[in-house]
Amino acid sequence: MRFVTVSGPPSSGKTAVILKTLEHLQKAGQKVGVVKFDCLFTDDDELYRKNGIAVRKGLAGALCPDHYFVSNVEECVQWGLQEGLDVLVSESAGLCNRCSPHIREVLAICVIDNLSGTGTPKKIGPMLKAADVVVITKGDIVSQAEREVFASRVHMVNTKARILHVNGITGQGSFELSTLWTGAEETATVEGKKLRFSMPAALCSYCLGETRIGSDYQMGNVRKMDLDLPTGFKTDGGPQELGPMDTGGES
């Protein structure tokens, strides 16, 4: 089975691109499936199902969606094998700019759109930087100049990636993308494989459920901005020692 991880900011066109690309593989008689990851809600699974694609979804709830992804990815691969898929695609939520779902030796795609602004390639970090293929969407509604500027910004962040323009609505460019998917390596398991980019640990008290604001409630990996405030405010940064978890009540 070929396994492809697709990442990208919200609404960048991941689902549109996956649907158009898989259509070519379906026409060629391949069995295809998608696992969609998101935080609280998605109806992408309905879209996939309607298009004859085997689908599973995972909602991360309070966890970082990419942490949730990596905790479940081997099971997803096993599900894909059990379904007899030729190609399995994971679509991530793309909400955490610090994390990236890409795995070594597994084809990594990042979908990013021309409307997101020229600063976005720099902002979204690992999911773009660690991708093998960057798909740029929504080129149909911006000028040629903006497409060129945007592509060059993408290239500056990830100098090694192949860059493809795909229109998620008409499917222009999706056939070309599909040839890269069918050319991907076979994956029988991701057990023991490594993430391309380590994910930061959820280590501050807010990660652990704290809701109150103020230094007294901040423990663990906390960093302060340098705002030149008068003494009396704690402004020095740096990780502090991880204190005991507050399990409710006054401390």
Place this chain on the structure above:
Amino acid sequence: MSRQLETLTVEAVFARWPFVQQQLADNGLGEIADRPGARLAEFLDTDQLDDLDGFIDVMEDFLGANEEKVSEVTITGGRAKDGSPEPVAELTVKVGEVICIVGPTGSGKSRLLADIEWVARGDTPTGRHVTINGQVPDDKWRFSAEYKLVAQLSQNMNFVMDLSVEEFLNLHAESRLATDPEQKIQRIWNWANELAGEPFALDTPVTSLSGGQSRALMIADTAVLSSSPVVLIDEIENAGIDRQQALDILIREEKIVLMATHDPILALMGDRRVIINNGAMQKVIEPSEKEKANLIELRALDEKLMGLRHRLRMGERLDEI
């Protein structure tokens, strides 16, 4: 790492690749320049060196880009939708030519243009092959940011950046590492004003240009600053610009122009017309003498319509036409 940057001194790297200094400064590493004798590896870790190596690849590609000019693109016929051989076995289009592509919906016009864009090697549904300057082209035409064979212009495109015309053109020129940007920006602006008929200033925000002005600026900008040798024009029938002049500008800037259109004036302006049906190029024809004569009449009709539009805009009645 191909260049072994880790073994080189700062000075040596700057001498060989002068643009590295700016790149380091842009990444907040400007102070490296203060110690020319030190080895680069003292400041950068392996990942950063690797990134820099990639950056130099990009820049060398860029700077070399002007050396090999695309002068012609050849499409070798494949098969029609029913599997029969494509009637037009070979089509070569040269710089400065305007080619129109006509055919009913679903006939394969978009696929032909996509085959060119993807530089097909018998690996698309049509089995066509595309060569550049008579040679099987490099992979870079498929996957790199700065080598795109085809630039596109269409009616649906808008400017989305919040910049003035001048800032916008500067940004584009910068991303293309254009030589002599001021002169190029002036040229684009002059042409765009001629094309649009309604002048705009360099400090106008691009998002507040009229439809005609936007289209004019996009065409002039693509002609002068786009890296792509082929320009694909899709639906600019009612763009409110001087279309003949638009084509002239693209030709003068040595573009190959492909137009998918059913507008009779545009279709007759082309040097040749490719007729598509059943997924294949059926015929390539040149405008006949009669067609050329008709073009004059069609232009007169078109001007008349434009005049009527103008009068409507001015609040006039159209009792007399």
